[in-house]
Amino acid sequence: MESILTRENEILKNNELVKIEKEYDEFEIIMLIYQKALNSIVEKFTNLKRILNEYYNYEVITNVTSRIKSPESIAGKMKKKKIEINYENMIQNINDIAGVRIVCNYKEDIYKIRNIIKNQKDIKVLKEKDYIKKTKKSGYSAYHIIIEVPVKIKEETIHIKVEIQIRTALMDFWATTEHKVKYKPKKKLSNINSFKLYIYAKIINMINDKMFKIYIKQNTNTKDISNLA
Numbered sequence: 001m002e003s004i005l006t007r008e009n010e011i012l013k014n015n016e017l018v019k020i021e022k023e024y025d026e027f028e029i030i031m032l033i034y035q036k037a038l039n040s041i042v043e044k045f046t047n048l049k050r051i052l053n054e055y056y057n058y059e060v061i062t063n064v065t066s067r068i069k070s071p072e073s074i075a076g077k078m079k080k081k082k083i084e085i086n087y088e089n090m091i092q093n094i095n096d097i098a099g100v101r102i103v104c105n106y107k108e109d110i111y112k113i114r115n116i117i118k119n120q121k122d123i124k125v126l127k128e129k130d131y132i133k134k135t136k137k138s139g140y141s142a143y144h145i146i147i148e149v150p151v152k153i154k155e156e157t158i159h160i161k162v163e164i165q166i167r168t169a170l171m172d173f174w175a176t177t178e179h180k181v182k183y184k185p186k187k188k189l190s191n192i193n194s195f196k197l198y199i200y201a202k203i204i205n206m207i208n209d210k211m212f213k214i215y216i217k218q219n220t221n222t223k224d225i226s227n228l229a
């Protein structure tokens with residue numbers, strides 16, 4: 001990536017590296033490259049959403065969203081990890097600068113989508129974390145995958161890390177609500193309310209299982225989508 005970043009008077013614009021007169025900050029250039037990687041993944045899974053929904057005859061993927069971490073969030077994470085703040089360390093050590101969230105209906109769909117990701121020839125899986133089989137202490141559940149995405153800029157191809165989070169709709173509701181009540185307000189969340197959130201996460205997990213059992217009973221001819229590429 002460094003050779004791309006040190007070129008004078010060039011910047012990504014409309015997915016192409018072009019000459020400019022304005023002097024761009026190096027961080028801005030890096031973020032534009034991450035954005036290009038993110039756009040390619042969102043496009044891939046938006047198309048996959050349509051294919052799976054037609055194939056499986058219900059919404060396997062209900063939503064695909066993305067985000068780029070803010071400079072403050074990146075710096076905060078590096079400080080927390082006690083990593084010296086510079087661009088090289090940021091690129092090498094912060095895996096979730098670019099993030100995609102895939103929301104589906106059932107836990108079983110999460111693993112089907114995971115298998116589809118691993119079968120993509122243009123994606124390299126670097127790391128996986130299963131917070132469904134082993135939830136976080138807070139009760140958080142999801143499947144996280146760190147991948148590398150090829151980004152072509154003129155004649156060069158560079159590989160950018162993107163984090164994919166796969167959740168059910170109920171898991172997503174819990175996670176977004178927990179984040180709002182735990183991290184956004186100035187008042188610290190009490191131990192009793194933290195415990196309540198943990199219990200609610202367990203209840204949500206139970207509801208996920210029971211809802212899927214009902215679906216299976218109503219649909220005996222389910223299809224295996226794990227080998228779709």
